Amino acid sequence: MFIIKSNPLLRNNYHFLxxxxxxxxxxxxxxxxxxxxxxDFDQDTPLSLCQQDDTNVLYYINPQxxxxxxxxxxxxxxxxxxIGLDTSLTLTVDINSSNVxxxxxxxxxxxxxxxxxxxxxxxxxxxxxxxxxxxGGTATLFISIESQxxxxxxxxxxxxxxxDGNLLNDDSDGDxxxxxxxxxxxxDNVLTISEELEAVDDNGNVISGQYVDTxxxxxxxxxxxxxxGDNILTNNEDLNYCEDPxxxxxxxxxxxxxxxxxxxxxxxxxxxxxxxVVKRNTITRAFITQVVFNDITFNNQSNAESLTFSVFTMGRxxxxxxxxxxxxxGIISExxxxxxCQ
Ligand SMILES: [Ca+2]
Ligand SMILES: [Ca+2]
Ligand SMILES: [Ca+2]
Ligand SMILES: [Ca+2]
Numbered sequence: 001m002f003i004i005k006s007n008p009l010l011r012n013n014y015h016f017l018x019x020x021x022x023x024x025x026x027x028x029x030x031x032x033x034x035x036x037x038x039x040d041f042d043q044d045t046p047l048s049l050c051q052q053d054d055t056n057v058l059y060y061i062n063p064q065x066x067x068x069x070x071x072x073x074x075x076x077x078x079x080x081x082x083i084g085l086d087t088s089l090t091l092t093v094d095i096n097s098s099n100v101x102x103x104x105x106x107x108x109x110x111x112x113x114x115x116x117x118x119x120x121x122x123x124x125x126x127x128x129x130x131x132x133x134x135x136g137g138t139a140t141l142f143i144s145i146e147s148q149x150x151x152x153x154x155x156x157x158x159x160x161x162x163x164d165g166n167l168l169n170d171d172s173d174g175d176x177x178x179x180x181x182x183x184x185x186x187x188d189n190v191l192t193i194s195e196e197l198e199a200v201d202d203n204g205n206v207i208s209g210q211y212v213d214t215x216x217x218x219x220x221x222x223x224x225x226x227x228x229g230d231n232i233l234t235n236n237e238d239l240n241y242c243e244d245p246x247x248x249x250x251x252x253x254x255x256x257x258x259x260x261x262x263x264x265x266x267x268x269x270x271x272x273x274x275x276x277v278v279k280r281n282t283i284t285r286a287f288i289t290q291v292v293f294n295d296i297t298f299n300n301q302s303n304a305e306s307l308t309f310s311v312f313t314m315g316r317x318x319x320x321x322x323x324x325x326x327x328x329x330g331i332i333s334e335x336x337x338x339x340x341c342q
Contacts, residue, residue: 039103039307041069043290045315049080050117058291059116060315066106066125069314070116071139071291073099080289080319082143084326085168085177091141095296101133101314103298130301137296141289146318148181148285152192154222156180158209172223175278176328183281186225187331188234189250190264191279195222214265230267235275237264242341249340250279277337281325289317 040062050057054076061068073093082089093099108125115122149156159179161170167180173187185192199210211220215229227234238252252264263269291314298307327333334340 038065038067039069039312040065040067041313041315043313043316045069045313047289047291047315047317048112048116049317049319050113051078057116058289058314058317059112061106061110061112061115063109066109068102068104068106068112068115070102070104071100071293071314072102073139078141079321080143080317081285081287081321081323083323087168088142088144091143093139093141095133095137095139095293096135099139101139101293101296101298101312103131105129131298131307132301133293134297134299134306138294140292140294142292143287143289146286146288148283150181150183150192150281150283152183152185152222153196154179154185154192154211159185173225174328175331177281177325181281181283181325183283184279186223186234187278188225188227188252188264189238189275189279190221190227190234190252192222194253195227196220215267228265228267230270232270232272234264235278236272237262237269238275239263239271239273241273241275250275250277250334277332277334277340278327280333280335281327282322283325284320284322286318286320289319291315291317 041060045060047058047060050059054074055072056075056078057070057072059068059070075091075093078091095101105128106125107128110122110125156167159170159182160167161172161179168178170179171177171182172179172185173182175182175187179185183191183193186195195212197212199207199212201207211222213220213224214227215224217224217229221227225233225235234252235250238250238255240255241249241251244254253262255263257263257266257269259266263271293309293312293314296309296312298309300306324333324335
């Protein structure tokens with residue numbers, strides 16, 4: 001009746017505790033009447049999130065065992081994400097009467113969203129056994145970025161300009177945003193996805209890994225702030241930047257003269273305006289929040305039984321978010337600039 005897992009290092013230490021509990025109260029452990037709690041959660045347990053006002057509930061219901069774990073806590077701005085260029089964020093929450101962990105063994109399967117995300121919890125399934133945390137101990141919410149990419153057409157490894165394996169220390173345009181998450185690597189207001197076109201040879205065949213370099217200065221267009229080499233920065237060749245309501249501002253690609261070539265790629269067109277605002281840098285990031293409790297005690301709600309865990313790993317909450325990354329000081333994004341056409 002006790003389940004000993006094959007890899008105890010990855011499991012919570014409930015088995016040992018429960019064995020000790022049973023050794024101390026041997027008569028109640030072999031009578032077949034008690035419900036054996038397993039607390040079968042680990043770092044890969046997939047948690048979901050409900051939010052209402054300033055209260056969050058992270059939860060999981062195991063569809064095989066009908067074990068339900070939830071962590072309700074007050075933290076108004078919790079989203080499982082963070083902004084900025086840090087790679088992780090740790091939140092520590094005290095366990096008390098407002099921040100509560102609840103373990104339940106349910107009589108039947110249920111949908112976790114319906115069970116935890118309604119004002120009035122459903123009356124079924126029944127709660128066969130319930131443990132609730134007491135005051136004391138902490139929850140650690142370790143939020144980290146699982147993946148992020150600018151999806152700008154240039155593979156991340158090619159955006160490791162200095163080739164040292166660290167993507168965070170390559171910032172070609174010095175705007176504070178590393179190339180691998182910079183959607184406009186030269187800050188010329190032509191997004192890299194529009195500039196990273198692979199070069200073709202005289203027969204029209206793509207030259208793999210070599211990008212178009214209009215002015216043949218050795219710098220591919222997506223890293224070249226003056227693409228046609230006429231000494232007018234590409235962002236300043238956007239002469240129509242506030243003239244055409246059908247076309248968004250800050251887009252040099254739509255400034256086309258009669259030959260069909262945008263001014264920024266035509267070195268005979270040298271008209272210039274001063275534009276000191278750059279397009280916002282939007283990327284999608286995937287985050288993981290690992291939830292671990294330390295030094296917590298649960299009380300069984302129907303008897304005097306209590307369980308103490310020095311470390312209790314609840315699981316992980318995964319989420320993605322589209323974010324505008326912050327620029328270095330002195331760089332004005334269109335979000336900060338307001339109406340640039342006034
Ligand atoms: Ca940059
Ligand atoms: Ca980039
Ligand atoms: Ca660009
Ligand atoms: Ca130019």
